[in-house]
Amino acid sequence: MSTVRASVRWIRADLRARRAQALLTVLAVAGIVTALITSATLLEDGTNPWRGLFAESRGAHVWIHTKDAPDPAALSRLPGVVQVAGPYRSAPVTLTLDGKKSPVALREMSATPPKVAVPLIREGRALRAGDNDGVVVERSFARALSLRVGGLFPVTALNGATHPLVVVGLADSADQGFYPEWTPGLAWTLAPVLARVEPALGRSESVTGLRLADGEATLPAVHGAVTLLEGQIQRMSTWREVRASMELDNRLLGLLLALFGITGLVAAALAIANAVGGRVLSQTRDIATLKSLGYTRGQVFGVLMAEHGALGLLGIVIGWSAGRSPPRSSWTGCRSCRSPRSRCSPSPAAPPPWSWWRWPCPPGGAAAPRPSPRPPRRRPGGTCRGWPAWRCSCGCPRPWSWAPATPSPGASRRS
Secondary structure, rough: OOOOHHHHHHHHHHHHOOOOHHHHHHHHHHHHHHHHHHHHHHHHHOOHHHHHHHHHHOOEEEEEEEOOOOOOOHHHOOOOEEEEEEEEEEEEEEEOOOOEEEEEEEEEEOOOOOOOOOOOOEOOOOOOOOOOOEEEEEEEHHHHHOOOOOOOEEEEEEOOEEEEEEEEEEEEEOOOOOOOOOOEEEEEOHHHHHHHEEEHHHEEEEEEEEEEEOOOHHHHHHHHHHHHHHHEEEEEEEEHHHHHOOOOOOOOHHHHHHHHHHHHHHHHHHHHHHHHHHHHHOOOHHHHHHOOOOOOOOHHHHHHHHHHHHOOOHHHHHHHHHHHHOHHHHHHHOHOOOOOOOOOOOOOOOOHHHHHOOOOOOOOOOOOOOOOOOOOOOEEEEEOOOOOHHOOOOOOOOOOEEEOOOOOOHHHHHO
16 A cells, blocks of 8 residues: 555544544634635725725726717727716806805716616615705715705805705715815716706716726727717726725824734734644654554654645635625625615525525515415405515515405406
8 A cells, every 4th residue: 555545544534533623623724714804805995995885886997077978879889898877967066065165066867876886875865856956965075064964055056056955865986086085076966956057058067987897908998088089078087096096095004904914814823833733742642653654754744734734725715715705785685675775686596605594686676586385375355466574584575465356247246
């Protein structure tokens, strides 16, 4: 029998004899790796929230500001462009609060949420058809000016007319950076309201967003837009500029977090070494047996390294998979389908691994009925058009919907 084959058989027998110790070693390594990856992800999201906002709102990689509205069909044929946001009309206005004047870009927005560059409502509600004076304000701009939902938003157009609008919601957006690093402030309103505030088209501009298949390939799309629109472009911005404006410039915080990270790595290495050392000490008799069979010190070291290296590698794979699993904001269960700031996942058949006990929602936003071996029950005076509420365990509206049963002709004659 070869040395390699004998070593493999010994490793297999040792793992079977000490299953609990092997499992604890794997779980320890997996937990440490998961904690490190999760902390790194949270650190990146905390210091630069652009990535999460961009993914959740399906933001545009390139924003084009033109004097007149461009042809969206022509822009969609540019290299790398997969979707076009707008064009939206935008008018410069001035917000006056407590004697302080702040420039605002009042942008047109429809009552139906767009497919690209969706404002993420954090407080209040989205715009609705019939909001004759409603406006949704970008949240960093609202915080800087202490704006609240239901508060007044008096704006003055370039013609000097003042229009008292009302804040109906606060939203996050990846269209531009945070205020005041990025000015002017951003607000959205319906097209009729914008036309009333600024009726002259010559005093407004058109804003169009381009979502690309590859965010790194912005240069071909920018060159194509410049060639297509020629002298109509007033200014352009890319996702790199927005991301840079959202980064927190705090070197001391970065040094402290790096120090804590290095300390965590050293502590993790010591914990793993302690666990491995304990396992080796418990294998003293087995090591003596291997030496009596002719194993050298180097071969014994190689066998132990192969065994514990395999356990560590398995723990790293498990920890990496757990740490890199999609965050809760990237999928939507039944509860988030009711939220106005999110939408159902386009692939409800693939929920996250920890939500196996939930029944996912279809793209329409309603609770997906779970197949049942029994037909829906009937009650006198009504017909069941759904499934029992316990089928959906995440707080959806009750799928029971009772409606008066349609009486038959014979029943109506008898009555």
